[in-house]
Structure formats: C-alpha cells, structure tokens
Amino acid sequence: MKLNALLKTLGFLALAATPVVAGTAPAPKNPIAPCPNDDLGINASLGYDTNYVWRGFNFGQHWLSAGLDGSLLLLGGAGEDGAGTTSLNWDVKYGFLAGDQDHFVRGANPNADASFQRLELGAAFVHDFGAFSGSLGYRYYRNMGRLTQNNVGRMNDGQEVNLGITTALGPIDISSSANWDWVNGSLYFDLGASTTIAVTDAISVVPFATVGYGHNMNWQFAQDGANRAGGVTAGWNNHDVSNFTAVTAGLRFPIKLNSRATLIPYIAINAPMSGIQNLPVNGAPDNYATSVVYGGVSLNVRF
Known part of the structure; x- marks a missing residue:
C-alpha cells in the first residue's frame, strides 16, 4: 500500500510539472525585458598612413588622421514592398602630415618642409535599388598649412558634387564615382573593385584595386598666372591633366577585435600614369609622381 501511494504521489508531481502545451517551456513569472538598441550608428576612426596618396598624387609621408561617419535611414521599404531604402550618409575627416614631410619642397630645400592639413566634410543621399546602390553627394575640402600658401603650393579649398554607384558581380564588389569640383574646375572619375576572403571568423583578406581618370585635374592647386609664380605648380599650364592618373592596388586585413572594434592594416602600391607623370613641379620633389x-x-x- 505504501508503495502504491508513493507511485501515485510521484505521478501527480510529474503531471503538475508538465507544461500545458507540449514542447514549450512555462512562462517565467518575472520575464526580463529585452535590452534596448544602444547603437547610435556612428563610426569613429583613427589612422596612420606611411604616405598620403590622394587620387594617385603622393602628397607626403606620415599621414595621421581621424574621422567620424554615420548613416541616417530616411525611407525604408525593402522588407515591405521592395522599394528599397534611402539613407543620408555623412562623414567628417581630418588629417595632417606628421613632421611636415611633404613631397614638393623638401628636395629643393630640406629646411623648408611644407606643412599640410586637410579637413573634409561630406554628405550623400544613398538609395538601394536592389541590384545596385546609387548616391548623390557633396564634399567640402578645407586645405591648410604652408603647402597651401603663395610661392609654395598655393592650394585652393575644394567643393565637389559627386555621383556614385556600387554593385556586386558574384563575390566581387564594384564601385565607381564621378566628382566635379566647380571651385577648381576639375573632374575626377574612378573605378574600383574588391573582394572579401574570410580566413577565420575574425580575420579577412580584402584585395582591392582602383584606377582614376582626371579631366582638367589640378588636385586643388591654383594654376592662374598670378598665384603660381615660384610655387609647386610654376611649370603647370591651365587644364594640364585630361588623362589616366594612377592605378592603386593592395591588400587590407580587417581584424575584428570585438563586436564594435575592427583593426584594419593594409599594404598597397600606387603607380602614377601619364596624367601625373607628365606634370612638372617646381624644385626637386621627392616622389610625388613615382611609384x-x-x-x-x-x-x-x-x-
């Protein structure tokens, strides 16, 4: 009798512990609220480059930079009606040549190294069309330092309107842009390709290559007769460059440190083409136009 009573008691307890719906766990008495999304959608960066190469032109050595960028979703419809999304992307960048090691006046006078700093402000509307993304943007360049002054470099600030497109051909990402600087009267076009090769969950290798073409390119150096006398562009003529500028290729090695931080070392080669190689520069610069x-x-x- 005692054994039967014990078995009945165990059977009752097992029945009481069984969830009402098979395969589901009973709801907790005090459920924990999900954590709010604390991602602001802002990226911060700090960088060092052994050379500051901008659009194939080698400005100098030891470039230190910092930046902020973000994206604000304006319209979303990809998950609802296939209309795609529209975002406003923005960025702020600042950089300078550490030690003022420019590639323009150092060879002519080692004691007259020219300082150079640059501030960039950019914003662009980006729409995802599904097969590709397109962008329409504006960018402001504020050039500072001795390199921008009369009888050295005499650089203007720049203001650009740009059109861009990105797409994927299998594993290869393709990007292209057209940039019109109406202040300096130049056009710049580029075409780039890259692919991502995963090595581990945290480490990847990204081969990349870019080719540029300039029309009336001047890299924001002033070229009018009054201001270029004696400066970097003393030998330039107005509207010098309407040709291919350079090919740049290399490898990036993104390393995911944690869920928020990524370290990206890279190595690259910049090979100037005729658009840059044929530019005369006053004095004896180091290697602004060499590979x-x-x-x-x-x-x-x-x-």
Whole structure:
C-alpha cells in the first residue's frame, strides 16, 4: 500500500510539472525585458598612413588622421514592398602630415618642409535599388598649412558634387564615382573593385584595386598666372591633366577585435600614369609622381 501511494504521489508531481502545451517551456513569472538598441550608428576612426596618396598624387609621408561617419535611414521599404531604402550618409575627416614631410619642397630645400592639413566634410543621399546602390553627394575640402600658401603650393579649398554607384558581380564588389569640383574646375572619375576572403571568423583578406581618370585635374592647386609664380605648380599650364592618373592596388586585413572594434592594416602600391607623370613641379620633389609601396593601419569603432 505504501508503495502504491508513493507511485501515485510521484505521478501527480510529474503531471503538475508538465507544461500545458507540449514542447514549450512555462512562462517565467518575472520575464526580463529585452535590452534596448544602444547603437547610435556612428563610426569613429583613427589612422596612420606611411604616405598620403590622394587620387594617385603622393602628397607626403606620415599621414595621421581621424574621422567620424554615420548613416541616417530616411525611407525604408525593402522588407515591405521592395522599394528599397534611402539613407543620408555623412562623414567628417581630418588629417595632417606628421613632421611636415611633404613631397614638393623638401628636395629643393630640406629646411623648408611644407606643412599640410586637410579637413573634409561630406554628405550623400544613398538609395538601394536592389541590384545596385546609387548616391548623390557633396564634399567640402578645407586645405591648410604652408603647402597651401603663395610661392609654395598655393592650394585652393575644394567643393565637389559627386555621383556614385556600387554593385556586386558574384563575390566581387564594384564601385565607381564621378566628382566635379566647380571651385577648381576639375573632374575626377574612378573605378574600383574588391573582394572579401574570410580566413577565420575574425580575420579577412580584402584585395582591392582602383584606377582614376582626371579631366582638367589640378588636385586643388591654383594654376592662374598670378598665384603660381615660384610655387609647386610654376611649370603647370591651365587644364594640364585630361588623362589616366594612377592605378592603386593592395591588400587590407580587417581584424575584428570585438563586436564594435575592427583593426584594419593594409599594404598597397600606387603607380602614377601619364596624367601625373607628365606634370612638372617646381624644385626637386621627392616622389610625388613615382611609384610607391606604402601602407598603414586604422582602428574603427562603432557606437
């Protein structure tokens, strides 16, 4: 009798512990609320480059930079009606040549190294069409330092309107842009390709290559007769460059440190083409127009 009573008691307890719906766990008495999304959608970066190469033109050595960028979703419809999404992307960048090691006046006078700093402000509307993304943007360049002054470099600030497109051909990402600087009267076009090769869950290798073409390119150096006398562009004529500028190719090695931080070392080669090679520059610059192997590293953190 005692054994039967014990078995009945165990059977009752097992029945009471069984969920009402098979395969589901009973709801907790005090459920924990999900954590709010604390991602602000802002990325911060710090970087070092052994050379500052901008559109194929080698401005100098030891470039230190910092930046912020973000994206604001304006319209969303990809998950609802297939209309795609529209975002406003923005960025702020600042950089300078550490030690003022420019590639323009150092060869002529080692004691007259020219400082150079640049501030960039950019914004663009980006729409995802599904098969590709298109962008329409504006960018402002504020050039500072001795390189921008009369009888040295005499650089203007720049203001650009740009059109861009990105797409994917299998594993290869393709991007292209057209940039019109109406202040300096120049057009610049580029075409780039890259692919991502995963090595581990945290490490990837990204081969990339870019080719540029300039029309009336001047890299924001003033070329009018009054201001270019004695400066970097003393031998330039107005509207010098309407040709291919350079081919740049290299490897990036993104390393995911945690869920928010990524370290990106890279190595690249910049090979100037006739558009840059044929530019005369006053004095004896180091290697503004010669091929150079360079590299660097950046730390990117998402907030």
